[in-house]
Amino acid sequence: MLEIRNLVKQYKNYLAVNDLSITIQGGEIVGLLGPNGAGKTTALRCTAGILRPNSGEILINGWDIVTNQGKAKAGLAFVPEVPSLYELLTVEEHLKFVAMCFNTLDQFEVKRDELLERYDLTEKRRDLVATLSKGMKQKLSVACALIHSANVMLFDEPLIGVDPAGAHELKQEIQRAKANGAAILISTHLLDTAEKLCDRVIILNKGSKMVEGTLADLRKFSGMETSSLEEVFLRLTEGEIAATGLSNG
Numbered sequence: 001m002l003e004i005r006n007l008v009k010q011y012k013n014y015l016a017v018n019d020l021s022i023t024i025q026g027g028e029i030v031g032l033l034g035p036n037g038a039g040k041t042t043a044l045r046c047t048a049g050i051l052r053p054n055s056g057e058i059l060i061n062g063w064d065i066v067t068n069q070g071k072a073k074a075g076l077a078f079v080p081e082v083p084s085l086y087e088l089l090t091v092e093e094h095l096k097f098v099a100m101c102f103n104t105l106d107q108f109e110v111k112r113d114e115l116l117e118r119y120d121l122t123e124k125r126r127d128l129v130a131t132l133s134k135g136m137k138q139k140l141s142v143a144c145a146l147i148h149s150a151n152v153m154l155f156d157e158p159l160i161g162v163d164p165a166g167a168h169e170l171k172q173e174i175q176r177a178k179a180n181g182a183a184i185l186i187s188t189h190l191l192d193t194a195e196k197l198c199d200r201v202i203i204l205n206k207g208s209k210m211v212e213g214t215l216a217d218l219r220k221f222s223g224m225e226t227s228s229l230e231e232v233f234l235r236l237t238e239g240e241i242a243a244t245g246l247s248n249g
């Protein structure tokens with residue numbers, strides 16, 4: 001379970017995330033949407049323990065990411081927007097390194113080979129990360145997140161740069177993780193994917209939560225009963241509707 005309570009993150013004088021609260025139960029996929037600069041990456045980086053919040057609390061399976069980082073991170077997987085990999089390791093060394101960090105070498109070879117196969121990296125297993133294409137790096141970053149058994153998963157624009165087969169695999173992976181009881185938060189600009197994949201969505205704008213709910217909730221809120229998520233999103237972020245109500249977080 002993931003709980004973000006009243007998260008505030010400021011860069012010098014700029015308020016990037018303002019009083020954001022999100023609760024995600026196991027078995028739920030929540031989409032974090034919003035225009036460029038809305039604060040999605042900042043919120044995810046705080047949740048992953050990479051940035052320190054100015055205030056608020058982030059609990060991963062009940063463990064505070066700031067005060068109990070080791071225990072919190074044990075259950076957490078994070079796929080960043082830009083893969084952050086060690087270029088001088090080979091693909092399989094990288095997977096092993098991550099598995100060692102999480103102390104999950106049990107069944108490592110089986111899991112490694114499955115992931116390499118699933119993400120089309122078997123041929124590249126002994127190649128240096130530095131020599132991978134952009135999309136291959138993104139796939140390796142996903143494989144690294146999946147090599148240990150996390151039940152809270154954060155994805156920041158995971159489908160950007162990944163080929164259609166990889167994107168299809170990743171969407172199935174996310175569905176499998178949900179079926180296995182993971183709490184999943186995904187930031188994306190791909191609204192048709194969010195519509196299909198997410199149980200509910202949160203729209204951030206200028207650091208604040210505008211609205212949260214299922215597509216049906218958002219349609220009702222915007223008065224666009226038969227519209228797609230894209231149409232509803234565009235209408236809401238145009239600023240025609242005041243930021244009120246609908247939050248269940």
Ligand code: ATP
Nearest residue numbers: 011012014016034035036037038039040041042043
């Ligand atoms: P995008 O959809 O473009 O990826 P985002 O919703 O992920 O955007 P963030 O990257 O979280 O947005 O940025 C939120 C705001 O914080 C932006 O105005 C950005 O310029 C600012 N910001 C992000 N990182 C820093 C930083 N290190 N120092 C100062 N300002 C920052």
